[in-house]
Amino acid sequence: MFDKLLPTKKIILPNGKEVTEKPALMPFVVVAILVLTYMSAVITGFNVETIIKRIEQFFVILQQMVPPTWAYFPHIWQPLLDTIKMSLLGSLMGVLCALPLAILAASNITKWKWLSATMKFFLSLLRTLPTLIVALVATFVFGLGTVAGTVAIFLFTVAYVGKLLYEQIENANMDAYEAMNSMGLTTIQSFRYAIFPQILPNYLSTSLFCFEGNVRYASILGYVGAGGIGLLLNESLGWRNYANVGMILLLLVITVFIIETISEHYRKKLM
Amino acid sequence: MNVIEKQYKLEPNRRVTQLVTIFILCLLFVWSLSAIELEQLTTNGFTIAKNILVGMVQPDLSLLVNVTTSGVPYLLIETMAIAFLGTVVGSILAIPLAFLSASNIVPKPIAYVVRFLLILIRTIPAIVYGLMFIRVTGPGPFAGVLTMSLVSIGMLSKLYVDVIEDLDISILESMESIGCTTLEKIRFGILPQLLASFLSIVIYRFDMNLRDATVLGLVGAGGIGAPLIFAMNAYRWSEVGSILIGLILLILIVEYMSNKIRTKLVRG
Amino acid sequence: MIAFKQVQKQYPNGYSALKNVNLQIQQGEYVAIIGRSGAGKSTLLRCINRMHEITGGTLLVDEVDINTLKGKSVRQFRRNIGMIFQSFNLVTRVSVIKNVLVSFVPEMPFWRKLLGIFTEQQKKQALMALDRVGILDKAYVRVDQLSGGQQQRVALARTLAQNPKLILADEPVASLDPVTAHQVMDDFRRINKELNMTVIMNIHHVELALEYANRVIGIRAGEIVYDGAAKDVTEAVLRQIYNGQVEEGSSVVDVRQAVTN
The missing domain is CATH 1.10.3720.10 (MetI-like)
Incomplete structure (x- = not known):
């Protein structure tokens, strides 16, 4: 799909044969995932500090569930x-x-x-x-x-x-x-x-x-x-x-x- | 006894099982019918159904193309962001849990304890987690992200384990003969095998998370769910229509893309 | 040069896989090891690159007693020995060239290993190795889309990229059809001749062994019972290797027991 858009490189071997290197998609995928993750974090207001500070609230509720009525x-x-x-x-x-x-x-x-x-x-x-x-x-x-x-x-x-x-x-x-x-x-x-x-x-x-x-x-x-x-x-x-x-x-x-x-x-x- | 007689004797046996199965199914059917309370049916149900359909056909166009934070496009992006970030976090957290529950990697007792924990995580409905996380982060999409992460873990680690348990370890022998260290074997022998399968599983889960994320709005954990329920409660059907249209389009597109990418990952 | 001197191999369960093996193999030889399954062919081969430890005697490879090697020096030592397996042992989910590039991994700096970024020079070497086995055009195809013969050639290219002095091949053609098996055997012969690499090969297919190898070593129940030129192998020699009835008192039953062990 996308690999046609990427620049291809020619490798010339010592014996004169030419090989077209297939561009690696992986680096682009990784960069895309990182960018999207960052954007998502901004949109959703993701904040590690809040998790660390307040995650015990989650366990407080869990604790209140035990013992059940x-x-x-x-x-x-x-x-x-x-x-x-x-x-x-x-x-x-x-x-x-x-x-x-x-x-x-x-x-x-x-x-x-x-x-x-x-x-x-x-x-x-x-x-x-x-x-x-x-x-x-x-x-x-x-x-x-x-x-x-x-x-x-x-x-x-x-x-x-x-x-x-x-x-x-x-x-x-x-x-x-x-x-x-x-x-x-x-x-x-x-x-x-x-x-x-x-x-x-x-x-x-x-x-x-x-x-x-x-x-x-x-x-x-x-x-x-x-x-x-x-x-x-x-x-x-x-x-x-x-x-x-x-x-x-x-x-x-x-x-x-x-x-x-x-x-x-x-x-x-x-x- | 010849073959034909034998076959003849076998036949009635199967018929009995079939009849019993059908009988039990009928009993269950009749029993479950008692859950239907028709007196609850409101007479204006038909009118409302018609209104919803009309709303779908005549959506609130200004809402569909509105680019502010209350417009459908932004709400959809927010929903996608919740599902995406939740999938990313969940897919990372699921990796250690998957290795801990793979019986070819850790001792059996540990594997069983972790598996039981995963079943627990999977069974509790997302909405319950949503409400619990709202206590941590306050209402908003952040709670939705945490919820999505947690609910993803259960299914992701279960599917990861299947991949881990049928890893091809013959490659390790040849890497040993090349003179590779253990770390090199993991990086170049194991990781490439896991990566494509894991990625395919994660994309599948993103598809599911997107649907689940729309629901989280109902408890105030962000996304398009909350505006949807507000619009419904206010009987603003054209608004409901535009939100539903946006949602359906988004899910159809994402499903199409995720199928394409996954086939490519599996077949290469 | 490889020299076995009274080499013994006993497994922890007490089973004796190699008994008093004495052997010398010169650089550039093409040796086929034949014998029944369980006779110790595989063990013999794997002792040479220390995939198995010997329990007695000495094994010299290029004047080095390989039993004295430890940890890092074992890995260093293995860099000079290529190994080919019956089941190809490739990562089938990635491209051919990536499989070949794996042979450069131990020499790379840490960050390159971590990110999996190979140099232009390494890529060229890998492609040259693929060209040598005639599958240059498949370099960027995923391995699981290749036939069995092509996959074994990828494994061969991976070994060639290592530029070893010696190739150990453990039943390289056992999972291939007859025509493909001949092609792969031809590859081995060409490499042996052109690059003067020693080839030591386990093979249960006697005709192929006699057709391609210069020297045949017959092994039975952990002992060498024949060692000579391929052209001198007679029906009687084969009977001796495979039936074990000709000399000594060991019967077919003994051999069978050894096999089941």
Whole structure:
């Protein structure tokens, strides 16, 4: 890309042969990174002195989180389940909707170029928006509560699984598909029997992975009013009740860890 | 028993597992449906959705081209600066942690303790860190940088470890035969192997950090998130539209560039 | 000149890899060491540049008892010996020329090492080395885009850039296809003739060894059982090297055990 802009140098060897030296990009990259870092530091007001002087504040809060308020547990239980339900429902529906969208976006299955290109653009557009922002917008449309969170997770899942899925479909082996097509099966039928078995393990594995991530995301969606445990997190942080925050985080870490362990177990089996 | 019978016997087994899996999924689906409370649905939701779309189509152009600190361009630059500096700091801090959690470099117990610490760092939501760092630096983009650094560490070190664990160490043997010292072996044998992969991972993380940085504004840690939420709460949809358009454009461009550079780094 | 005098090598686990080896190799010879895997070929080769320590006897390289060398002087000593490996041992993620330039690293001042900035002179030498093995046009290509034969030539160029008196090659063509193997062997022969560099090569491919080397050393269970001109190697000699049944009491089983050890 950039190497054409840089000056090249000719090296003449003692035996008369000429070699054009390829300019080294690295020094320019290093300088660019240093300049950008400096500019970013200026824009963001980065200050090492402040960190050294006041970083203990961070640990003060951490200390206040221990020990967590055990008595808070009964209050957390329900919102935590809500969070899991939200991510489960959003993931399940998202995964199911991602399949037809991915088929439409795969240029080797969809015959109309404009359709697959539009679908691809739509999916990458969906992916650009951070989940929390989508959730925020959703709270305005669907009201405060779990529906908004579910919608946000649903949209993210469609975008994420959809993209990985259409890439897999495009990389699938087409021989069997063409054979079935020539035998007179419809596009859908040929897809079902030739491509689907190839992508199924990956599809399930991607879905599980997405679900894992969604549980994490769902935990903060409550912060913008989209239901679940984030609501309590917001509340406790607002009141600076860090022992409660500690309890919520502890429960969250355990939940995420359990879900990740289960999902990882099944993903390994699928591979 | 011939092969065909054997196959026939295998078939029902798999069908049972499939049915059970589908049954469990249905149960989970029904159970999770209980989270939906439709009575919360506001009747004017449709109007608002329409307004947002209208706002997107008719954005506040003066905000989009405004070059002062309250304009969309400056806010986007600030968001990028938060993500960039956070990635730089995080990617440097993650290096020692990655080496400490690579089981082919340090004893297993140390590796496991560090790995557990990294899981902890990764699980706690960025917003929580954001609020904690605001206590350190006061509200503003500085808190956002610290947050981004911390959340980057978790994922970066995990991905670094994979690279470290499949280093090709045969090169060290040939450097030994050339007469290189240990430091020379690290500089010319190990570093060149790590550099391209690490850089590719860091660029990927920058892409993610940019999305996360937009969210930090919600807690007052700088970036474009705060103006977005203000505009929404005030129902100024054309403003919301211009901020969202700027955000989408930025993320699309950065994603495109980062994919290009990463392919080049991997394939050479 | 290299001289082995009653050289012994015993590994810490008690396995004897070299037993009483006596050997003289003159400057400019092209020697192939043949024998079964595990017979001690690799150990013999690696003792010469102190990648392995000998446990008995003396090993003189250019009149220097290499066992007396320590730390820095070992590294200094290795500068004059090139080594080629079966698996090429290159940094595949960087360009060909950078791999060749590595051979200058030990001589560079500290700041140049740190920044990885090489002099014009070094770059020219590296390019000359690449030209000598016929891959000058690949100088700025990344190594992982080259074929196996080309990669082994990069390794050869890296060794040539060192300007050694002696090249040790440990199964240099074992991971190459027959045609490429011949090309690489041709490179070795040319370098041996034109630059008068000694080449000592481990090779399990007997035909190649007989075709290219002047002298063949057969080794079996840590002992030299044949040492003579390549043209004098007969079927009987090969049987002696590979089966070990001809003389002494050692049976095939003994050799196998030695192999598995």
